[in-house]
Amino acid sequence: MRHIILLTLTGLLLYPGFAAGIEPCNPNASEDARTILQWLESLPARETNRLIVGHYFNGTVRQGIDTNIKPIYDHTGKWLALAASDFIWWNSENAGGNVEALTEWWKAGGLVMLSWHISNPADPAAGYKGSCDIERALTEGTDVNRRYMNSLNKGAEWLLRLQEQGVVVLWRPFHEMNQGFWWGKKDKLQFARLWVHMFKYFTQQKGLNNLIWVYAPNVANYAGYLPEDYYYPGEEFVDVVAIDYYGRPSLNDIAGGYGKLEALGKPFGISELGSYGDSKSVIDDIQSKCPRTVFVVPWYGKFSFLAHGNVEGLVNHPWVMTRDEVDWRAASEIKGLSP
Template identity: 30%
Template sequence: MKRILLFLLCVATGLSACKKPAGDNQEKKEPDPVTPNTPFKTLNYLYSISGNKTLSGMHNREPNSTPARFTEQMKSVTGKYPALWSGDFLFQQDNISNRQIMISEALNQWKKGAVINIMWHACNPAKSQPCEWDNGQGVMSALSDKEWNDLLTEGTAINTKWKSMMDEVSGYLKFLKDQGVEVLWRPLHEMNQGKFWWGGRPSANGTRKLWQYTHNYMKNVKGLSNLIWVWDMQDFPTLSSDLTNYNPGKEYWDVAALDFYDGSGFTLAKYQAMLRIAEGKPIAIGECDKLPTAQQLLEQPKWTFFMGWSELVFQQNSSEQLSALHSASRVITLDKMPGW
């Protein structure tokens, strides 16, 4: 009798009464991708693929005289170009002198349909530029508390130097703006990495304030409306709290990226932590040496791109692994890009 009544109820309600209630042992699905109305074609594209596809990416570290070196190496190994090209303003004299070569390659890659990502390993503004990597005076040097306060105080020598350094790189970014090139802009990366002069200061007056200052200067003073701001962290054990302590505020970034170097790989905990802090904004694998597998990207589908770190990728992944990943159905390489 109960079956007959259920059947009659189903007919009367258009079968809607026969569906399982939400949460009743149903398989949970990722929400459908959305394309918000942002001013950026690149950012809209990242939103549109989130949950379904992931862009392959490759960083090209020094020298700036050959700014597609590792992108070309990936093509020679896999037969496919990555969908994301990345360069760096860098800090040594020869690389500073060749910044225009790197920028011209960014334009070239954009015309090919690639996503453009640019970093800046900046010299310490309390010391000298050009500089080296790690000699106590370079990228991996320190600021005293007084120097840090001076950096964020208008009119001081260190503040003036930082603005002049931003002026330099802004000229190149304006060149790209004038050419219609959108840039995933990734300065002050790995903000929770205390070895960099800009990082490791979690207070309200710390690294996040420098990010806010830099953002406001380059956007409002320099007028760089072509920048998509990528807020980047490193996967330390303190990641969960770091994502809160170093967050400059959602109005100051467009994409949240995480660098994977701690040896534990692409854990679910890291993925979920990034989803929580992003609150619907795109997330990305900002840097890694060991690339994710296609299966890992299937299990963590919201990563909108991964970016391999130059020579380390070829040291940590076999040719077979690289080829399999770049041929995976959910991985987008340059030949699958829609064009700008």
């Protein structure tokens, strides 16, 4: 008993706030998903190693890691903590390899995020753009619904393969819904129906319990963009809130959205980043303008850390958590010993 008490006290010092008690919106969420969510909630209480830094990439997962993440490791000796992909680049030929690569990343200690530029079920030739009657997409028996459900089943299959490998996914569907770049910018109640339909289908029908559900609007800094919380489908269907940031450099447009979303009481992250100075400056800006941020993930290409430079300053910043420092498993062991 004395040994358990000492370990528990040590855990409270090493992982302050970890037992805060936030629960996943899916009551059947896996224990790892629940633990990671609670761990995310605890990170702002830390003084160091409190900000997960990752990277989005295109192409296959292996190509993306080799192009956007491995060069940072080659230069600094440290891996970023999170790998992020989008189902727009997945297909029946490469899905197996993508699952294998993300499983390897997960087993090496990394975290995984996935989003989805889902095809327009009313006009497949338009890709993820165009317009779609959400009512028809959700009404059984319509051609639009048939195509939409085929897409959902395909995505669910890939997520189930990851679940079979034990991989927890920060799942970010329907992102940037407030700015209208894809087919789903509709009335807020229609969007809520779309979100809740996917949530219930994936969790109740498909048994996907490895997902942490991330609501991620764009920063509302341009004419026509609706407020960041406008489409929020409800706390019972969201685990994490985040912003895709393509505003002025130095996070100068983030204050309003950060305030709205952080007030919802969920862990907050920057799920896409496209406007910043050098890579280290991102962390300095987060410290001063949105300090409760728990992850930041730039887009690829001209938005990448490599394109912005100073990756050494980034990975050596005291706030930054690299892959070798991801410690939710250790925190979970301590938590399990709590009396």
